[in-house]
Amino acid sequence: MRLLRHLLPAAAILLLANGLRLHQIDSQSLWFDEGWSAWAAIQPTLAEAALADDTNPPLYYVLLNISTRFLGDSEFSLRLPSLWLVLIAIALTWQLARRNFGRQSAWLALWLAACSAPLWWAAQEARMYALLALLLPVLLLAWQELLRRPQRRQWLLLVILETLILYTHNTAPVFVLWINLAMALHWLSRRSLRQPDWRLWLVSQVAVVLLWLPWLSAYFIDVAAANSTLRDGPQAGLTLVGQMWAALWLAPWELVLQTPLTGVVVPVAFALLLLLPWRRSGTRWLALHVMLMAFLLALGLGIIGNNMHGRYLVPLAPLHCILLGSCVVGKSGGGRRHLLVMLFSGALLLNLQLAADPALRHDDARGMVRYYQESLSWADSVLAWSYAERYELAYYWRRFGLPTQLITLPEGEGLNAIAGLLPRQGRVALNQWYTQRADYRGMTPCLLAHGSTRLPEVYSVYGMSNLLFDAPPSLTPQLQPLAQAITVDGANRAIVTTHGTLPEFLASQVLCLPVLLEAGPELRTELQASIVIRNRLGQVVSKDSAIFATDDQRSGLQVRPGDVLSAWPTLRLPFGAPPDNYEIWLRVFDEVQALDGHELRRADGAPVGRDLKLGTWGISPGADWELTGRETGLPVRNLVQVGDDLQLLADNLAGGNLQPGQTLTTSLLWRGGDALPDLTLAAVDGSWARVLPPTAGPRDRVTLDWREVTVPATAGAGDVHLLLPDGRALARWSLDVLPRLDVRPEYTVAVGENLGTLGRLAGYTLAEVSPGLDGPLEVTLVWQARSVGTETGYTVFVHLVNDRGQIIAQSDSVPAQGRRPTSGWRREEFILDRHDLRFNALARAGPARLLVGMYDARSGQRLAQWSAGADHVALPGDILLR
Template identity: 30%
Template sequence: MRTAPAGERCARGTTQWHLALVALVILAFALRAVSLERQSLWYDEGVSAYLTTLSWDALTRWTADDIQPPLYYYLLKLWCAAAGHSEGALRWPSVLFSTLTVPLAAVLGRRLFSRRAGLIAGLLFALSPLYIWYAQEARNYAMLLFLTLLSSTLLYSAWVEKGARPAWGFWLAYALVTSAALYTHYFAWFMLLFHGLFVLLVWRIERRPAKALLHPAASWMLVGLSFLPWLPFLLTRYRVDESYWAGTLKVGEALRKIALSFTLGETVLEGIGWRLTAGFLVLTAVCVLTLIIAGGNRKHFVLFLVLYLVVPVAGVLALALRSPKFTPRYVMPSSAALWLIFAGGIEAFWRRRLRVGRPLAAVLTLLAGVCLLYPLAGFAYSDHNLYTDPAFTKPDFRGATRYLAAHREDNEAVILVSGHMYPIFDYYLPATERLLLPPDRILSTEHVLNQGIGQTLETALRGKAGVWVVRWQDEVVDPNGWLDLFLEQAGERLPVEAQFWHVRLEHFRLDPSRPFPTQPPIAEHMETNFAGLAQLVGWDQPAPDIYRLYWQALQPIADDLMVSIRLLDEQGLLWGQEDRRPAAYLYPTMRWKPGELTFGQGTLPAQPGTPPGSYTLEIRVYRAGQGT
């Protein structure tokens, strides 16, 4: 029997590897391109679409004041000039960037471990529910994942594979790609932190000469110089971001969400998802331990992947401690390390089985199979939900605006609450006059609706026969319900015979001949002072079993005040009690502004069997956690 020469076998293996990789790329592209327009664009995508319609100067000024830098929007604007502004056209760049991560992951897996590990990494990237989800979103996250993965691949190639030998081409490419990542998303800085730690640790472990740091230092200097013109905007945005409530990040909860997102994406309910994620965490630990053992004296790849997974996540969480605005997609680039760890662990199990006895070989084969099949089974479950389960859909602005366009009369106004949603509203209903409440470009927790909107509504709705209200994130800007309070005084609420995922429509009939109320309907005024912090200024009873209490802060309030509302009969016997925040739950007293009027509405706390008669409503105010 003739044995093929080593060179021929190598060439055949290379060809087979490339053919398998092409098949993975085709699979990844198909999964990302299928049903691309099935879901509505949501708000963030509406902003992307809106920015493509601006001039280059206006786009740059917008992003200078926004939470994202401009590179993705520049590319999207160029793309849309050729491909149009349909939902699919807006999402195609994300499809392409996400598809390109598959061969890139395979190349990095091959460099870290082996050809087989590279293909396993490519398979996991191709099927990842997280990557498919963001491949079908007109935002910068797929592009960020690609750029940070490419940047990390170049770093590993230049610093580990090239070592101390001159590799200016790799380092220059690394600097350019890293700069592009920073201009795509600000949190790419935390990937740069991981790169710096990896370089310094390898330099220290291998005791390389100081001059070896010249290449990475020069690259980082180029990156810093390239970002210098945009640095003031980053620092300003960090100081003034008001798009989330002040508070403290719940780190444990954030870590659970990250683990769930990395493994099963956005299309699994948290209850079942967390149980499945526990298995992923165990297998991750097993793979890391196996790589440490299998690496021998060469453990650069373990250090590289662990830092890749941990450092950016830790950096983003540390930043979020100041303001608890956090979503797992902010740290999505680190998820790439997870699947490379799995690919390396599977390869290590498979190789070591050839060097041990039969019983242990069977165990290692089983471990390799579990580490591969468990993620694939989880992916299949989550991907099935993504394509078939309507519970995992983006906010349905398309459906809501279509319903509005079909049912709105000519003499009816439109109000957007929160007003910052206008880019996505205008995408689906261009040239439609609308009132923005509040009139903000970016969501702000500081701009909360109050009684002052009465005058605004009176002017905007004068002579109108009706009004439609589109609600999204209204719990942030109108937590107490001032808009409904005025509209229910002025007109009649009409039924809306449809519901839309995460977007609400309300419809009111107005009487154009009737004066529009500009003040709240306080039935009885009072000035009951509670320790100089706040006062109860009045109440009304819009329905027999509904009460409404009006409050005013007398000074800034640092405490979370609570109110105990007690229903007492003429003998002083208690027939019901409700303890709650004085206003809406999402508007605690720490957010009240001195002199501002606010209100809280609730149902009279009458126990079942409460007899008819005269009752007194007793109100007590206390600090949360300190009782009455």
Template identity: 25%
Template sequence: MLTGLWAAFALRVYRLGAQNVWWDEGFTIWLARQPFLEMTLGTARDTHPPLYYWLLWPWIRGVGDGEFPARFLSAAIGVLTVAIAGATGRRIGGPWVGLLALWILAISRFHIWWSQEIRMYALAALGVALSTDLAIRVQRAPYSIGRWLSWALAAAVMIFSLYLTVFIWIFQSLVWLLALPRRAWPRMALAQAIVVIPFAVWLAFALPQMATWSAAAPPPSFSAVLYLGTVLWTTGVSIHLERFIAPALLVLCGMMPGLAAQARSIWKSPDRRDRFAPWILLVGGWILQPGIIWWITQPRSFLYTPRLEARYFIPSLPLFVLLLAWSIGAVFAVRRLRPLAGLLLLGFASLSIAVLPEYYTSRHWRADPVLESYLIHVYARPGDGVVLVSGDRFPEFSYYYEQNPRSDGRPPVYTVPRLAVPVRSDTVEAELRDIVARHSRIWLARVESHLQDPEGWVQRWLDGHLYRVLQFPFGHNALILYATSPQVPEIPLENLDSLKWFHRLNDPQGILLGYDQIGRSFRPGEIIRVGLYVRSGLPAPITAEWIREPGQVLAREDLPPLAGSGVLRYSVELPIHPYMPSGDYALRVRMGERLLAVIRGVRVEQTLSPPALAEIAHPMSARLGDRIRFLGYRLQGTRGGTPPTAMPGDTLLLDLYWEAETHVERSYVVFTHLIGETFNPATGNPVWAQDDQVPLEGAYPTTHWIPGQPLRDRYELHLPEETPPGMYTLEIGMYLLETGERLPVSGEGADPVARRLILTPIRVLPGR
């Protein structure tokens, strides 16, 4: 038991802080940061009861609201739930069933997932597990007032955590009406009053304040609810369910003999009324959940109508785990069925363990959401204001923005729009005029701004009324500083002492004051960004070199002089592309021959290894321009033969293998065309299938290719259903997007006039 609890604890704290706070978590923290009464009033308008917020409020004030400490509350609740599941299993089936229940829940990816979220679902699962355990104990000692009071407390925890669990409380109460002697009803009435009265008071207060709205999604069918629940209970996986539906169904089918054996044994028992109650509490509570989830996701004209989400299945997970453990124990008790019990246990354990690495790998902390709010504090001055255009994403921005302490206070944040959604040309001035009048400088923080300002009216208005003096792009998000004069702002020296991520350096000449570097691990598609803090008027240019430890220089940049005076900040960036070597990286900063600093502590991970030349099914030797080699291709999706054949409706998967001989200075688009003998009326030319893109779907432009390192680049060509039969030619090449000019080609398959490489003919057969 103790080993299982330690395992449960380890699995729930592993990589606990290794993921950014997402919207729901950000909203939870934002609400818990409010004064207690204000927070409680806010929960009355929310879609969840207040208990988790009441627990989180003192918790974050005692241990902090960083990702790890804030989530630790849920992790601790999760471990307690595992312990209760073990105790309940022992109560209903003996020591081995208790041990099984504990370990099954301990390694459950689904439970680990929601034990690592700053949300109330782990607490709701605890309430269900505890109230079920105490309901079983009450049924065995119906005259014990202590057990009734304990159950009332557990039921209150359950329904004050998640409204959805009200139905489990109702079901438990109905089971008691059937299973308990009438002499126990007064005690039951007292316990119910302890639960009902405060909950009714809360509902009377909260219901009038709750809005009626519906999540934008078509209502799910009941079969879709069952499909999702089946995979979630067994694997905890919520996407690409088709991968796991077969083993999940096998687990559920494997449970049935054990549940049937238990029911048969109970029915034949002389005290079947007493023994039947635990079985009904577990089976009924578990089966009830999908029906309730389906019902609450159907359209209605009052309160909140949610879309189908994985989290709504969490309350029933302890019930499923107990039934699975009990079923395995029941099957194992029958000698001839012991192999089935062993197979079921081994299969479920293997499945649970197999899906854990993918879950932990998916947890990743990105630096950009933190850096966007941090940079405001780097440059902030009294009189600044922040205009946040983020739709409903403000909790994510607020979470990191408010983590940066400042002695003189943070610039106030104004969420826009306030008057009309989305922002319109005729409302933008009314949105911004008063804000701009109150502040000498305006920060525009665009965070998913397309949700409520898709036309960019806020930025257009600010561009027309103020000078844009700083700009920091973060993909489709951005941070822009506007001021009344075009002068480049310096960094106030007093800001440096309060910056969370600033590292001061001891440079005797006072040239490089320090740096900021947010994040430790980076993956393809991200950018390592290091800020160098220098004094203006540098005696010589600064050179920044990105080094893959122990000494491989991958990129070098001479930093241009910055306009302005005082303390300035260079941003040195390294984009992470799919084929960048994994490992530890460092930034070496020099001024001439003088080494200023070596900044370590950055790791690149989950990149691709270069393909082996042996995997190229059709090697070729050709060149595009004077810097790019074409090594060959692999074609999948054809139907064999010489030449290969295909049919209308087929999708051809084409892997191209490239290698840069030296650094490529321009970014080229790869074209892949299937050319027919007749014109395609849909395209107005002989192209019947094509896929043109920057390599690796835009993730690896030619300007980032590492000389001498091969790469694999996939394209998909879909043949329309109306493709006529005949001979076709598969051609490839590269061109500049700006001009459409193709790169010259030479070598195998080269057509120098058309500047294309011909790979193979393909015969398209008549359609079905």
């Protein structure tokens, strides 16, 4: 009866644990790691199962392969062994807690383990973490038994368990190191090396190493390089400690990282540590075990280059439950027991509810393959990047019976290797897995889009997306060296060496334009390439940017001097763009030190500016825009019949306010074969008018028509409209005239420098003489116009440079923050031009000075009309940053 009285509650708790973990065990798709388990599970022999994954030890795969022979390989069957292993681990917590803290603690530990969120998560994963969660408590039991009775059977059991753990997961050496450190601490506490005998211990550990040696020498030494070409590790700090502690209460790991719940759990969980009976040596020892293993795990992951993840902490979950179970030792244990039961039960229920959020679930490979089943045929192909085979996709490929070819693109390969693997027929689907930065530089979508006319079809599920191209690429981008190498902030940072050629395309075709650079010794930043396309008016009509990375996906933060990095911008002209010659410009920037672009120089040191012209892209007539599946991005949709065979389909003429000197840029989308009409921008009262003729040259039936006109600087206030030849108005604006400032405003530092015939920089004012680095530096320039409006509207640049000449803060804007373009200046008036300079990562306390100038934003060409033909003026006055 006494035995029955204990068995029934234990059985009830285990049944509850079983039911919680069976619930929706097969509701989620297999993810990448589980795909490897599924692959090993169906191997015809145990030897092939053991060698199916050369990045993880074989023990779990062998056990799973055996179970699959009886259970099958459905998602439910693949995960069921993990559930059984977790149930045994939960039962073992009772035994380990009873031995260390007594029966009351054992019952509480059993309940906590049954409600443990990490053990719930591990039971629903077809991975080896459940096996680790079982073996680690068994190892601790065996070690404690060895300390009490160091007999041959205990020595043998310890060696077997250590070896089994080493053949379970790559983090297992941490646990072997832990058991050795724990033994060393035990000897120190006993002040004796004979309890147990150190010589026998040494022999046992040598035996463990010899048994592990086949895996160690053949596979484990390559683990750091096998998982990914991009190596990282846990970032040490209080945040990491809090996340690891929360991971023993919450699962999955994404719940720890993405929800504010961690901020509640961490302080509550740490407060519970105060309830532990720290006076008991068993509590102190077990706490030391848990903390030591957690520390060694973080250290080990840093060595092999893996980020921290909650799955690596699952083996500690049973020990965590036993540690908290020790709270009920003593007279006040009842209240603590109820508190812990409520907290763990509530945490699990909250986990079950929150884990239904798609953002916390597996990458949905099953949903993606269903999409392929519905969308693709035998002639089509799917491309998937990875450092290894995408077995999670292959699993569903086989179960759904897809005839489509699945091609895994090998991580770390360049243009020539990847271009040779691209299919030659059918549609091409590019699977993009967010977890894997296997194509960080964006090469594959760029290659597949090159020369195409239709946008790829986009389909997304949680964790991955797909781009479906109508046909494989018929062309591969060709590379050409620059006529002269271009340095980025000097050769010590990087040298731009190569870019893609500019083939003669139709306007509807996509241009893939790679850019290559060579890393210098002082790169140390994540550079990006920005490519812009300008029309003959100098307007930016298309742009794209891409990160520079090596073939093995290392960015500028991780490269060595001499490494070659490439970026792959993909460019599309806007819907209806006419056949013409377009200028292609490159800017190299980064988001930390130079968001507006790094200074480029030729190899001889001659400055280029921030923008480098790569060439002129010739576009031929013949584009059929109505077959591209694209739509115009113009905001105003209309249908204005202008001629027998000419309609205005859309434009950007939304009306609003204009100012004298402002340039009005129009974009009009026409369809038809008749000649495009002249347009007229005129004052409603008839006081002035300006004609906007169309651009001469060939065009397609659907054509985008860019024009611009500058409002006269002397125009008076009133309404203006844009007219068709027959007098119909397309749009109407209100013209606002700003009052003149004829009295010289106050400024603190006089400059008195002339900028040709355009104007004179009279002086400037600093908001702070000794500004700090914690906010923008406010500078107000005072200009005086020397002529009436300029044909070109110039942009003012204000650079703050340090004593080494490096730009540490800057501002670029049309005067008066866009309100007073130089094309609207009136003779002899003053213009107040305020700039807020933003500091970059190079800014340090110390002396600095201001440089001012103007440039044409369309060409990047500076106005070199200061004294002695300089393109900037150094402002007088001392600035000391603090």
